[in-house]
Amino acid sequence: MATDPLAEIVTLLQPSASFSKQVDYAGRWRINRDVEGKPVYFAVLEGQCRVVAAGRPPITVHAGDFVLSPSTSDQVIESIDAPPHGIDMAPAEVGPGRFRVGAANEPVNLRMQVGLCSFASPDAALLVSLLPAMVVARGEPRLAQLLQLVGDETRQSRPGRELVLERLLEVLLIEALRCGTDIAAVPSVARGLSDDRLVGALRAMHARPAHSWTVAALAAEAAMSRSAFFARFSRVVGLPPMEYLLAWRMALAKRLLRGREVAIQHVAAQVGYGSASTFSTAFTRHVGTPPMRYARAALIG
Structure with a gap:
């Protein structure tokens, strides 16, 4: 049996990918994320934006940053110049695996690779509670590369697809948890391991x-x-x-x-x-x- 607590927890979670997509954001915008507590992760490819979550101070993420929220509910991402109210939007599909947020005549100010996954473990709630509520990794290009591999695999129907996705997600989650920062600094096993x-x-x-x-x-x-x-x-x-x-x-x-x-x-x-x-x-x-x-x-x- 492995003796790395972080690896054991992630393996027991049994992660599987729901989707991965590239999203372009233009003008002033705001996205309210309500994905029923499912894990969300994204890599900022170009530009910057603000992430707002209940009970935590807003954070600004830039190109090269990676954000992981093992259990997401009531999370908002918005343009830096978004007004306080009245600008909620939804992504519109513009091609296979590609989406856009904002008016068509506005220049793109942010590009991200966004992923959503699920945990098959019956103990997911317990195991997720041992992880940080939000992790931000800055200047870790390996994470963007791993996310790109996940995205490529989700759009294919190659033999062994589910097993490959599970292993890629395990590596992605472990990499994010070991090199990221828990912005909320909430208690977690990841904090204990550091x-x-x-x-x-x-x-x-x-x-x-x-x-x-x-x-x-x-x-x-x-x-x-x-x-x-x-x-x-x-x-x-x-x-x-x-x-x-x-x-x-x-x-x-x-x-x-x-x-x-x-x-x-x-x-x-x-x-x-x-x-x-x-x-x-x-x-x-x-x-x-x-x-x-x-x-x-x-x-x-």
């Missing part, structure tokens, strides 16, 4: 989920006192250490059960429980259904 004191404890939990971890043992991995570690982990990651460990163990257990691994004792041992009954109790309390019933439902589905 924290020199917490990264050791996070990697230890992911490397050995079956270990009988305690807060004191995890604090030792971080070379911190128990109380200081607990407070710092809760503040930076957004969950207390043992709650994070429980959530991760349950996500792993679900993956094992969905993979036709229905020997409950074996699953229990892999995620840190000494007996099938103790694991079944914890799984039922956390998931809302016993593990055997969950496994049967996964097989039927």
Whole structure:
């Protein structure tokens, strides 16, 4: 099993591409994005614009910047000179994979490659909650290249298309999360992995989920006192250490059960429980259904 927490989370999300398109923007414009919480990402190819999201200060992005919002709702992008109200627009298709926003007689002031994807994982809400709300990567041309590859693949019907798209998106998301900046600075596992004191404890939990971890043992991995570690982990990651460990163990257990691994004792041992009954109790309390019933439902589905 991999021991890179970020890679594990992105892989478990099971990303798939819904579409990728190039959009030209002209004049003064504003787009209200309401995509039911689906992840949105875009690379600014030319020009600049403003991104406004609820509860966060507006940010300006420029050519060469890449923006990822793992869970998007109530996000607005607008021209720098957009007035406060009354200018909402929608993209109009002008060719295969190409769209335009704004009046036809206005010069283009922004060009972006925009993508929308979805996460197939039943635990997507939990896993997304461990990621930053918004990531901006500046001056990382690899991200624009990866997005272009995603766009090319979505417009083709070549053999292995879905698998290629899934792998490209995994690489794209990991690259954005490891080199970007969390503008909102909200708690997330990505912030924890960039924290020199917490990264050791996070990697230890992911490397050995079956270990009988305690807060004191995890604090030792971080070379911190128990109380200081607990407070710092809760503040930076957004969950207390043992709650994070429980959530991760349950996500792993679900993956094992969905993979036709229905020997409950074996699953229990892999995620840190000494007996099938103790694991079944914890799984039922956390998931809302016993593990055997969950496994049967996964097989039927």
